[in-house]
Amino acid sequence: MAASVSLPMREPCYVAVGVMTVPHYRNRRDAARQTWMTGSNVGSTVVVRFLIRAGGLHPDVLAEAKREQDEHGDMTFLPVASEHGSPPQRGRVLTLHAWTRRATAVCPTARWVSKADDDVYIVTVDWEAQLRMIAAGREGRAMLHGKVVWHNWNVKHFVPHSFDYSYNPDNWRRVIDYLGGDESRARFPDERRRFELCRTHGARQCEWCPAEAECTGPF
Incomplete structure (x- = not known):
C-alpha cells in the first residue's frame, strides 16, 4: 500500500497588491519578481498582480504581454484605455477603480486591497504584519492606510x-x-x-x- 503524503495547507490570502505598470516596463516587473516578490508570504497570504491597461493596446504589444502572463501568471489585464490616446492621470484613476473591483476575484479572502507602482520595493512580510496590527480589533471597519496626498x-x-x-x-x-x-x-x-x-x-x-x-x- 502506498503511503499517503500530507501536504501543508496554504494560508488564505490576506492582502491583494495591485502593481500599476505598462507593457514596455518588463524590466521593472522582472526586477520585482527577482527581489521583493520572492518574499515567503508572496503567493499565499499576499497575492501580487501587475495591472495592465489593456484597452486599445496595439495587437503586437498585447500579444507580448500575454506571452509574459503565460510565463509568470502574475498579470491582470483591465478594461481601461492604454496610455495611448488617453491622459495618463485618467488611466491611473480608472486602473485603481478597476483593481478595487477585480481584487476580490483574485483574492476572495482579502482583508486589504493595496496599490503600488512598479518602481517600489515592498518588504511583504513586514507590510502584512503592519496591516494585521492595524486591523486588530477593528473588524468590519473601513480603513485607508498609506501615503495620501491631496490634489x-x-x-x-x-x-x-x-x-x-x-x-x-x-x-x-x-x-x-x-x-x-x-x-x-x-x-x-x-x-x-x-x-x-x-x-x-x-x-x-x-x-x-x-x-x-x-x-x-x-x-
Whole structure:
C-alpha cells in the first residue's frame, strides 16, 4: 500500500497588491519578481498582480504581454484605455477603480486591497504584519492606510492639479486671480513664471486650475 503524503495547507490570502505598470516596463516587473516578490508570504497570504491597461493596446504589444502572463501568471489585464490616446492621470484613476473591483476575484479572502507602482520595493512580510496590527480589533471597519496626498481636480480635463502635493485653496485662488488680470497675486518671480505657463500652455499642462469653474478639490 502506498503511503499517503500530507501536504501543508496554504494560508488564505490576506492582502491583494495591485502593481500599476505598462507593457514596455518588463524590466521593472522582472526586477520585482527577482527581489521583493520572492518574499515567503508572496503567493499565499499576499497575492501580487501587475495591472495592465489593456484597452486599445496595439495587437503586437498585447500579444507580448500575454506571452509574459503565460510565463509568470502574475498579470491582470483591465478594461481601461492604454496610455495611448488617453491622459495618463485618467488611466491611473480608472486602473485603481478597476483593481478595487477585480481584487476580490483574485483574492476572495482579502482583508486589504493595496496599490503600488512598479518602481517600489515592498518588504511583504513586514507590510502584512503592519496591516494585521492595524486591523486588530477593528473588524468590519473601513480603513485607508498609506501615503495620501491631496490634489485639486480639473473636472473638464480629468487631470489633477497640485500645489506641491497639497490642497491649498489660497494658492488655487491666487493663480485664478493672476490669470484674471491681477498680476500682484504672484508673490515672487519664479511663481510668476509658473503662473505664466498656465497662460501659455492652457489647462491640460498647467499645474493649477486656470478657472474656478474648472476645478474642484481636494481629491
